[in-house]
Amino acid sequence: MKIKKILNNNAVVVLDNNEEKIAIGAGIAYEKGKNDIINPSKIEKLFVMKENEKFQQLLQQIPEKHFSISEDIISYAEDNLGLKLNEHIHIGLTDHLSFAIERATEGIHLKNKLFDEIKILYKKEFDIGMWAIRHIEKKTGVKMPVDEAAYIALHIHTSKPQSSDMKQTLRQTAIIGEMIQTIKNSLSITIEEDDLSYQRLMTHLRFTLSRVNDESQPIMDDEMLTLLKKKFTRSYTVSQKVAKLLAKDHGITLPEQELGYITIHIERLKNR
Template sequence: MALRIHKILNNNAVVVLDEGQEKIVMGPGIAFQKRKNDIVPRAKIEKIFVMEDENEKFQELLRTLPEEHIQIAEEIISYAEGELQAPLNNHIHIALTDHLSFAIERIQQGYQIQNKLLNEIKVLYKKEYQIGLWAKQLIRERLGIEIPDDEVGHIALHIHTAKMDAASMNKTLQQTSLIREMIEIIEKELNMNIDEESFSYQRLLTHLRFALNRIENGEPFHAMDEDMFRLIQTKYEKEFACALKMSQYAKDEYGIDFPDAELAYITLHIQRLTSKV
């Protein structure tokens, strides 16, 4: 059955009615010189969306944002799905498109984009960050605009939270912020500057992320022999005190409770960091 145009959103996007359901159809030049009730050329269809609750919002974005921004966002999403070998949540078409267009406009107006979680994002979401670097190159080629690495980090977060098994953006930001704050506690308590390119730092971040995920999901932690726990607590007294402070901060500020055995594992990671300094 032929799809007929119900509403034109822009040159590359139209709304069709398919068995009474509104669907958004996208493709290059799909609405060029077309009118309502014209047949949608099948050869030009690249994507068909059923947005359900967010249908109106997506249509509004397609009507109002620059078409080149929309096209770039869609190319980034398609590339991300190919690299991750998995479909992303439909909400990414709204969230990333809206965010990216606003970011490009701010950069063009001379605003500085900052991302205080950039170093953590690079380590925790490596694949997504690489996709963000690809997006940076695409934007440079298409628009002649150089987006900063801070913005690459924002793109990476949007892609990560659009993965079907990922937490929401708020939870992802909360977890990443907590990790950043715990790192700052280590630097303050032990009076050191952590080398954020070091393998020890990256291992600590990865460990904290998985520990927080286990707490979030109610999964069991690895047990530790009592004698081993006491040995770590005694041998690495300063590092254990630092781990204890990190744990108390997580409990006070975020309501997250680390088990005792986990404090010993974190202590060992901190010790690796201090031994490199």
């Protein structure tokens, strides 16, 4: 396996069976040059990317340490989630992290408006994000804002197999935030983020949006729905407000049976 191009000390473009690939490994390019042979034991990751040229450009533009940190985080995420992330994360997360570290170094901190929602909806990814900001501080001495853990969580979540892209995930998360705010305002309550009823409600709303067009979604029988309307009148009224919000602002129509399930979660939250 010969080096075709050195991107940085830890990444090179190689020719493997006449196919161009990117090889990653600590010090893989140390004292190496074009056409030199790579020791296979030095290769930690080897892959072909659809966005090969864009990745090469990125690696030549950012500090080598930032790339190394990003790869540490990706490896940690894959180990903890037990799956392989989409190859685009090597570009998306690396580019994001490098810019975020530069901002933090200059004392510029961006507030993540969806922090509370991300922390609950993507808990595993958020925990990885928390590990990541500690790792960044350990490697660079730069203290990252906790909001950054949520940004990292989104990059990881949207790189999982069968996950929605970043734009769709952000839209869905923002809509859930609006739904939660409608419920809070209607009940005139404050909610602690570690409240189990709150977490269950938010998770249910996420799946509600995911299966809006799914004909196989669970159906509540009419008798149970009628009972809920009578027994939990106020909670059902709140669920109707949520449905009106979705229809008016986002063009999403919820079946009446789904309002029954949301009513149950609202009732639990109201009486927690």
